[in-house]
Amino acid sequence: MPIPPADPAGDPNFSLPKHPAFQRFWCTRILSSLSFQMLAVAMGWHIYALTHSAFALGLVGLAQFLPMFVLTLVVGHVADRYDRRRIAAICQSLESVAALLFAFGTFGGWISAPVIYVLAACVGAARAFESPAVASLLPGVVPRGQLPKATAWATSANQTAQIAGPALGGLLYGVGPGVAYLACTLSFAAAAATVWAIPLQAKLASRAPVTLESVFSGIAFIRKEPVILGALSLDLFAVLFGGATALLPVFARDILHTGPLGLGLLRSGTAIGALAGTIWLAHFPLRNRPGAAMFGGVIAFGAATVVFGLSHQFFLSLFALMVLGASDTISVVVRLSLVQLRTPDEMLGRVSAVNSLFIGTSNQLGEFESGVTAGWWGAQPAVLVGGIATIAVALLWMRFFPELKHTRSLEREEALAPSH
Template identity: 65%
Template structure:
């Protein structure tokens, strides 16, 4: 199977389409909620609390969602979660209709969305290896990553433009996009649904953690991305940069939010056609260091064009670690464990985005937006250099071929 034929495989094409639509919807919602909350409060702390509201349910539910993803049909889980997210966006739409001026219900909807995505993310990740051949997994991972990056280009830009037309418009579009994603997942057909073979038990609940601890390469890759994303959460402060430093509006915020994804999309498409065949571990660490440098450049910039270039470079460097991590996790994890390992992966990576937003918001509230971004960039580089010594097996990883 040639790399481009992965996209012609119908189950994977439906999977890719569902990821695009779900991610587009989530990005649109993030832009709208961020701008709405900042417009109401003019507070970096309030922005940080949005991330916290999304993080807490993901953190609390991590072990449960992995168990669910290994026991039940992963397609059904994703369908239900995307439907819930669509309804949550519809509630925000109705709130806009009634003129909400209180951020509390917005935080509540953010928490509900975070809970739904806690179940959706590991289920979709665990579903991927069942759709393609093992030797095509790196290609499929790269294309799957490109789905997220495509969404992160289209979603923020569309969210910014549609927010300019009104909160009712943007939240209505978000609801429709989530429901389209749910329909795409429902249309996926594979030979059999994956079921967990081990009985439900306290030991099985924590078995994903034990498995990751026994695999230094996986533990190193996940923890490296955790700290890189946690410290490098510059995107959480984009409403502050757009409004107070770069002096632009919702449309400008949407373009800034899309810039990292534009760089990442270019990188993921490149990796889909020219996969890492050697020195994958070295490429992983180099990408994280480049991510930190790009974060520092963005933090120092007061020019929107320089900021856009820095954010694009940030996204391009980040996609290297994403593809390496996804491929390593999928290749080294047995199918019956993928839900539980995927849930911990989501906690390490997905929820670190929200926790990183909280950390950035709190740091910016204490020291200012620019120092907060610079601290994150420098911290990312330090972590990468330390992890190279802490996980030599990860640094020595050569191939990602199955």
């Protein structure tokens, strides 16, 4: 039975964390992210154990990115035309099957680098459909006035998973790679069951016919919105250059001299800082000049990346990753809130698909870029150059997108003006 929409303005007892639909949404986000983070640690350590190659680590990221790039225009239309809960449930079920194949391959002794690349590509294809469907699901779960807070809480689900997932994945991988993959299988399956049980407040608009114009409408909308374009592209290039996640197995094993559990803790470090940041923003939303705050966060992200690249001490590296995660949270929350609050619901799936492509480009393609540069220069110089490039990007974007820098609110400012 659908849960009636709550009105925060008319209900002084309204509590977002206690809202039943949002609780289920939060649970499916954390379960799916937990599974993916465990799988990422297992794949990363497994491929590096098989190949001892930083370039091979980069190829895992590329294998996940390519399906997302190819399918971008398709997945947005699918999210706008069909039940977003069904899409997410199907994708998470397919990811569960992929994790199960990882387990079978490990226990059966037939897992190899090419098999890992193929299964990583399958996971990337499923997440290409899942990401815009889940992202565009949130406005149908909570009242519009609660979207900024809901975005922060939803981001905290990802960060919680990024804390527990890598550490748990590293611990389970230490027991046995197959055990880690089986845990991913069960967690993805639980996420699929949870997302299907989410009641929606809002229904999709009638399905418009598919035309060439409608296929590219998400890109056209973003091009006409300099604030959204600036936020998306800033986040893309910052993480593309500054992301050192793909190289963590190299740092853990060859520079910091720790094992799979240490790798899991390093991956969790970013999420520990990010979780602290999202909880803070959930209680104290960015109300004034969010664009300027986003630029400050990206510069801090680059500076923390430089510190991590210079460090040879495990705890200093862990602290740098925590700062990196906390600063990145500002960019994530501002970007997601801008997309959800400034995009009409009937095309939110297409815009979210482009947003997911930007995220995938910065994360998965960023992993490939990190692997390539590390193969050329070594892991530490690659991270140092990436951190410096991130700071340079933020300074350039202040000049390229002054509308973002001077944004006063996450809402459209014309919508905030009093009517006459």
